[in-house]
Amino acid sequence: MSEEQQKDDYSANPNQKVYDMPHQVDHEVNVMKIYFSKQVPKMIWETKEETYTVKSGGNVSDVKKKYEKKGRRNLKADKEDSVQLKAKESVKITWEEEVQEMKDGKPVFDYERIDKTIIKKKVWVVAECQGTTGKLSVEIHENKLTNPENVYENPVKFLDGEEEKSKIEFSINGTLVYAKEIILRPKSDPDLKKLIEKFSKRENVNAFLYFKAEVTGTEDEVKFPDETHEFLNKDSERFEITGTPCYCNRDITVDEMIDLIYHLRDKQNYKSKRDSFFTSGKEKILAIGITSGKISENRDKIKLFTDEMNTMFKKFKIKTCKRKIHFIGQMYLETISFTYTFESRDSVPDNYKGGVDFQGRGMKQITHDYNYLAYYDYVNSTTHSETYMKFRSGYESVGECVKNRPKAQEKGLDAAFYEGLKTYAKNISENLFHAFNSAGWYSTIYKTATINAMDEGLEDSNVEKVTTAINGGQTNIAERKSYTKWTREFFKYDTECVNK
Secondary structure (H helix, E strand, C coil): CCHHHHHHHHHHCCCHHHHHCCCCCCCEEEEEEEEEEEEEECEEEEEEEEEEECCCCEEHHHHHHHCCCCCEEEEEECCCCCCEECCCCEEEEEEEEEEECEECCEECEEEEECCEEECCCEEEEEEEEECCCCEEEEEEEEECCCCCCCCCCCCCCEEECCEEECCEEEECCCCEEEEEEEECCCCCHHHHHHHHHHHHCCCCCEEEEEEEEEEECCCCEEECCCCCCEECCCCCCCEEEECCCCCCCCCCCHHHHHHHHHHHHHHCCCCCCCCCECCECCCCCCCCCECCCCHHHCHHHHHHHHHHHHHHHHHCCCCCHHHHHHHHHHHHHHCCCCCECECCCCCCCCCCCCHHHHCCECCCCECCHHHHHHHHHHHHCCCHHHHHHHHCCCCCCHHHHHHHCHHHHHCCCCHHHHHHHHHHHCHHHHCHHHHHHHHHHHHHHHCHHHHHHHHHCCCHHHHHHHHHHHHCCCCCHHHHHHHHHHHHHHHCHHHHCCCC
């Protein structure tokens, strides 16, 4: 149902919302759902208005455009859009703005269901239960599935504040929704270490959890969805927990990526463009560019970016904290603080093989026509690079080889192909998959010295080796060292990583 339809529906019958909400049934306790969640602000639409005084003239529609931003709707003025305004004239603008609901001076939150987390993280256990008497007891269990043994001892132990527990208890009082924040870890560090060691023996370093529930202390009829009293224990429902507290062998979450971006921006004192994200350059990836609002308000775009990065990390086995820290630190430099995927030069230095058409692109700024050709071969399973290497003279560019070597032309490395390669090159700056795929390929398959240097460590000398492997020199080495250091700090590598 659209927002407008919903408004019409409930305005026609203002009591309908009450009928649609779960409601209590006398002498019955009905445990409907139990799930893991995160707490999110409960947002409402609030009416706002402001009187704008015109400075130098224009029409009403120009004034309204000044108030357009994400999180606003129903923007109106007290004059028609076409009305011409003179200097010092006023126009009243009204709109609805999305804000967090407040109750008794405190912010109100909702609970958003999640399907995975990481060991040592805080999560909310939420139960939806109708009834007015009794106690709902909830245990967390592991389903080992095809694994030979469990990682956890059932029921799973967790922290409620500083206290270790194995059961969550809610007093049923007609609330309908009950929630408790817990930390998914045992209390003692030795027990946590043993648990992480068990996780490390599993190929995917994960486990799947579900709930078992019971209701006691009531004379009312008790209902569950089925006789097992289990929740989240069916295929595609189970809750996944990754058994490493660090970033090894797991995805980076959207929230973590947002926090990391701000961490890097604040460390470099990047105030004027703190919320800029891939909007600069003559070629860009429109799907991830943030043109208005804060980075934290554009989760959909950060999710696209983060999902593609995680996919690339898996594909090219960039799985350890060390590799990810190096990669992100170098990527942050190459993309000018996550703002460019294209170097955007009108002219290039003489050593740029292929000239302006083959300047830096992507998350690792692939440069020179022979590197673009190698990536083309990798993606398309062709062998043009071999042809180029076989027939070129000295260190001439691919373009020069195409122009001057008839035998290369006979093998398909001709002028028409080269023009097509120029067009293909733009995929790396304008297509999110190729922007990351080219970077992963370059750092692991094409330039194996890069990934080898990453594995050696995270000290300044290691950053120098990685930088040399990437671009053959020490360009912007001070910044590369800083970005790698700051990413290392954010990852809490020295205290959290299990694969130092």
